[in-house]
Amino acid sequence: MLFKEIVGHKDLKNRLIRSVLNNRISHAQLFLGDEGSEKLALSIAYAQFISCSNKQIYSPDNELIADSCGSCPSCIKYQKLAHPDLHFIFPVATTKKVNSKPTSKQFMSEWREALLESNYYLNLNEWYAKIGIENKQGKIGVDDANQVIKTLGLSSYEGNYKVMIIWMIEKLHHAAAPKLLKLLEEPPAKTLFILLSEDSNQLLKTILSRTQLIKLLPIKDDEIRDYLHRNFQLTGERIDNMVNLADGNFKHLIPILSNSVEDNPYFSHFREMMLLAYRQDFVKMRSKADELSKIGRENIKQLMQYGLRIVRMCLYYDLGNTNLVKSTGAELNFIQKFSHFVNQSNAEEISALLNQANFHISRNVNAKITLMDTLLRISLIFNQQK
Numbered sequence: 001m002l003f004k005e006i007v008g009h010k011d012l013k014n015r016l017i018r019s020v021l022n023n024r025i026s027h028a029q030l031f032l033g034d035e036g037s038e039k040l041a042l043s044i045a046y047a048q049f050i051s052c053s054n055k056q057i058y059s060p061d062n063e064l065i066a067d068s069c070g071s072c073p074s075c076i077k078y079q080k081l082a083h084p085d086l087h088f089i090f091p092v093a094t095t096k097k098v099n100s101k102p103t104s105k106q107f108m109s110e111w112r113e114a115l116l117e118s119n120y121y122l123n124l125n126e127w128y129a130k131i132g133i134e135n136k137q138g139k140i141g142v143d144d145a146n147q148v149i150k151t152l153g154l155s156s157y158e159g160n161y162k163v164m165i166i167w168m169i170e171k172l173h174h175a176a177a178p179k180l181l182k183l184l185e186e187p188p189a190k191t192l193f194i195l196l197s198e199d200s201n202q203l204l205k206t207i208l209s210r211t212q213l214i215k216l217l218p219i220k221d222d223e224i225r226d227y228l229h230r231n232f233q234l235t236g237e238r239i240d241n242m243v244n245l246a247d248g249n250f251k252h253l254i255p256i257l258s259n260s261v262e263d264n265p266y267f268s269h270f271r272e273m274m275l276l277a278y279r280q281d282f283v284k285m286r287s288k289a290d291e292l293s294k295i296g297r298e299n300i301k302q303l304m305q306y307g308l309r310i311v312r313m314c315l316y317y318d319l320g321n322t323n324l325v326k327s328t329g330a331e332l333n334f335i336q337k338f339s340h341f342v343n344q345s346n347a348e349e350i351s352a353l354l355n356q357a358n359f360h361i362s363r364n365v366n367a368k369i370t371l372m373d374t375l376l377r378i379s380l381i382f383n384q385q386k
């Protein structure tokens, strides 16, 4: 992961880069950012830059002051998340495969896969679904703390920094905390701890006091625009659509960018779903549910997220807050018309149904039944209004 591959965070990237160039890497850092932010990507880019043997230093007028080369032996290992000095700890629980004393090490291949598949935008539900522990709470337990001590006791691969990235440190089990705190207080030489968290309120004060806090700010629309322009050569209305769809969270764009940058596939699906529900066309509703059940859980979840955004925009439109309606073209046209049917009287109810569908899909409930049920309930809401 190169810094330039990550959207936004220009100042933060340069601050991290400067800490490496000036040889002032603080040994324990806490990256705090919302779900769907670039914490994982930034922590890996940071570690890769520290280890890169051919750092690229840019001219002063460049947005970034430096970056990894992306092609030295260290960078190549980093790009496969397989560098021997890069270590990860994350919440786990017992599964069919690992039925006692689960540790992060036992899930490393799933972890690498999940990171690469999600483009480093993994969230906790997605991770639990990946390893099949949806109904349990994962934790970072004593066995993992012992593993950290063992790993850091070994000498590093090429005499370089050893980097320990601990994802979702708020899931640290109280029994494991003392061991980790001791390490943070008296770290072995040339060790970097990067702790990642979504919620500082859930963190132990003792962790906060032992780490340097790095706060990730939400990405601005202009940063997303700039990134899409530079990396995907998008312009005009297409770029407007994408910025609207991201709605401040770049994670929303990942499925679209990884497929094609043409049109937004969720728009036509969602529009059709709503029209069928409005017309109470049960036969076509069933075949639509069937069709959508085959696009994959991640896509269905994105579709529900998209629907939630449209409902919100309809509500803004209905309330006369048109400056909050971030939309253009056919989508805006749809929102204007659709706001006659989705408005103050039912937006909350419809949003709750879409949220519930999203939840059921992430919990592996049958997709076709979930979608049909959601359509029927929305249809009922529309019908009450007529």
Ligand SMILES: [Zn+2]
Pocket (backbone or CB within 6 Å): 051, 052, 053, 054, 055, 068, 069, 070, 071, 072, 073, 074, 075
């Ligand atoms: Zn390199």
